[in-house]
Every structure is written in structure tokens, then in C-alpha cells.
Amino acid sequence: MTVLNRRQDPRGRRVLITGASGTIGRALGTRLTAAGAHVLGLDLRPTGDEPFPVLRCDVTDDDSVRGAVAEALETLGGLDVLVNNAGTGGPAPAERAPGTEVRRQLEINLLGTWRTTAACVDALVAARGRVVMVTSRMAVMQLPLAAAYGASKRAMVAYADALRLELGTHVGVTCVYPSAVRSPIHDSTRAAGLSLEGMSVYEPLDGVLDAIGKAAFSTRPHRDVTTTRKGAVEFFLARHLPALTDRIVARTLAARAAAGAFDGAPLAAGVVARNRGNGGTE
Known part of the structure; x- marks a missing residue:
């Protein structure tokens, strides 16, 4: 299996x-179980038919995390x-005041990660283990x-950086940066008429x-790991040439708005009006 190559045996x-x-x-659980881990x-909602x-x-929920992690560690x-x-x-949208949806994403993506890791x-220190943060290209x-998602994932990276400084003598902390993978996580955005198809390219799950x-299993821990060559290029540009990446994203957004991709989506009304108002060139 790929997971075994030049790495510790799982x-x-x-x-x-x-x-x-x-x-x-x-x-991931299926692959690692098959590899002997x-x-x-x-x-939140186990299906009951997972192969692990x-x-x-x-x-x-603080109590739910403490209880589940304690049971997991004992097992x-x-x-x-x-x-x-x-x-x-x-x-x-970033232009709208934060509401329930924003708080939900921050609570799960950032604080949920924080709670679980702390527990x-x-x-992890006793085992000199690893923490892997599945963040996002965003x-x-x-x-x-999709400001809440990007903000929560960027904050997750900041949390990982602080954790690495505190635990780095004993625990490796790595951030992984997928782009978009086909999954139900995109359903609510699509239902709101805000699908970013054309702005983000789906990548293989493998x-x-x-x-x-x-x-998780490299001999020495990595700080950051991208998932595709394209993702590595985007990561480099975003870190070192952020103004350039802003222009690329803005132009793509303008083209999508001009093509009617967000027509009929109330949450995108401001974006559509502004882009059509300036001719859709920026």
C-alpha cells in the first residue's frame, strides 16, 4: 500500500x-485497518457498518468528547x-453578519478539533505520537x-502551529491541505445556489x-503536506504571492458571476451586482 512506502509500518x-x-x-479507517493498524x-452519526x-x-460538546476519548483510549x-x-x-458570505451557520462551522472545525486534541x-505525549490536522486548501x-469554512480552517492551522510549539519535543503535528473531494459536505452550499464548481477542482480521494x-507515518514529521501537484503549486503561490492568487480568484469569480452561475441565489446577490456593475473584469 502507498501508506507503507518509506514510512513507519502502521x-x-x-x-x-x-x-x-x-x-x-x-x-482512511478502512485503509489503515487493512494495513494492520x-x-x-x-x-456524531456512526452508520454501524464501518469496517472498524x-x-x-x-x-x-465537552462532556461527549471527554467521555468518547476516554473510552477510545482505554479500548x-x-x-x-x-x-x-x-x-x-x-x-x-463574508459581507453578511455571522449567524448560526458561521458559529456552527467554527464550533465543529476549530473548537471541535481543539477539544478532541486536548483530550x-x-x-500522545506518552507515546511520542502524531497529530494530523485535515485542514483545507482554503x-x-x-x-x-464560504468565509466561515476558510476562516475556521485557517484558524485550525494556527491552532496546529501553537500545538507544535508546545508539544513538538514529544509530538509531531502536521497539517494536510486537500482541495475539494466529492462528498456530502458540499450539499448545503450547492442547495443555496453557491456551488463553486468551476472555481475549485475535485481531486481523487486516494x-x-x-x-x-x-x-501520520513518515519517519520524521512534516509540518505541511499537500495532496496533489496542483495543490502544492497553489499552496506555494498563496503563501508567497498572495496578491496574485487574490487576482486569479477574483477574476474567476467575476467570470462565474457573469455566466449566471449565482443567479437566483440571494446570498450571492451582492457579489453578482458588484461584478456586473464593474463589467465583470475584476
Whole structure:
């Protein structure tokens, strides 16, 4: 398997995955279980047919996280790798005041990660383990009309940076930056008429799993791991030439608005009006 190449053998490694019943979490748990790792998952709504055990856990609830993590650590007998994969998205234009949707995304993506990691710290330090943060390309290159998701993922990276400074003597902390993977996470944005198809390209799930495997089992921990060559280029440009990436995204947005991609979507009315008002050139 790809996860084995030039890396520590995952056989016997104790792995906890949040969001384990979703698209990425289930596929990752299935792959690692087949590779011989001891995998346990956490999810708000376990399906019951995952090929590895999954405990019910609400990452927005302190007591739920403490209880589920304690049970997971007892079952696994410790912890070598925590994969913070639980996350959610949805429509959230930056020009609008933050409401329930914004708070929901911040609570799950950022604070849920924080709660779960904090509950696992002692076990990870004892094992000299790894924390893998499944962030997003949007943590470094924001897309319009989804401000809450980008903000929560960028904040997740900032949390990872602080964690690395505090635990780095004993625990490796790596951020993985997928682009878009086909999954139900995009359904609410599409339903609101704000689909970013044409602005973001879907990437293969296997590449994301390979990147997480690299982060979890490399001999020496990486700080940041991208999932495709295109993602590596975007990551570099966003970090070193942010004004250029802003122009590229703005022009693509203007073209999409001019083509009618957001017509009939109330949340995008301001974007459409402004772009059509200036001729759709910026």
C-alpha cells in the first residue's frame, strides 16, 4: 500500500479518527485497518457498518468528547496517531453578519478539533505520537461565499502551529491541505445556489488518503503536506504571492458571476451586482 512506502509500518499503531463515518474518515479507517493498524473512530452519526469500531461523539460538546476519548483510549490502550478529520462546510458570505451557520462551522472545525486534541494530549505525549490536522486548501487560499469554512480552517492551522510549539519535543503535528473531494459536505452550499464548481477542482480521494498516511507515518514529521501537484503549486503561490492568487480568484469569480452561475441565489446577490456593475473584469 502507498501508506507503507518509506514510512513507519502502521501495523499495530493505535489510530483515532474523528469524522470517521464520513467520506474521508471512513476510507482512511478502512485503509489503515487493512494495513494492520488498530483503528477507532469518532462520529456524531456512526452508520454501524464501518469496517472498524466507531463511537458516537459530538465534538461540539465537552462532556461527549471527554467521555468518547476516554473510552477510545482505554479500548486502544493508548494512542499513536490522532487524525482530526471531523469538519463541516456551508454557505457563509463574508459581507453578511455571522449567524448560526458561521458559529456552527467554527464550533465543529476549530473548537471541535481543539477539544478532541486536548483530550488526547497526555496519551500522545506518552507515546511520542502524531497529530494530523485535515485542514483545507482554503486555509491558505480563500474562496468567496464560504468565509466561515476558510476562516475556521485557517484558524485550525494556527491552532496546529501553537500545538507544535508546545508539544513538538514529544509530538509531531502536521497539517494536510486537500482541495475539494466529492462528498456530502458540499450539499448545503450547492442547495443555496453557491456551488463553486468551476472555481475549485475535485481531486481523487486516494491522494488525500496518501497525504494523511504520509503525515501520520513518515519517519520524521512534516509540518505541511499537500495532496496533489496542483495543490502544492497553489499552496506555494498563496503563501508567497498572495496578491496574485487574490487576482486569479477574483477574476474567476467575476467570470462565474457573469455566466449566471449565482443567479437566483440571494446570498450571492451582492457579489453578482458588484461584478456586473464593474463589467465583470475584476
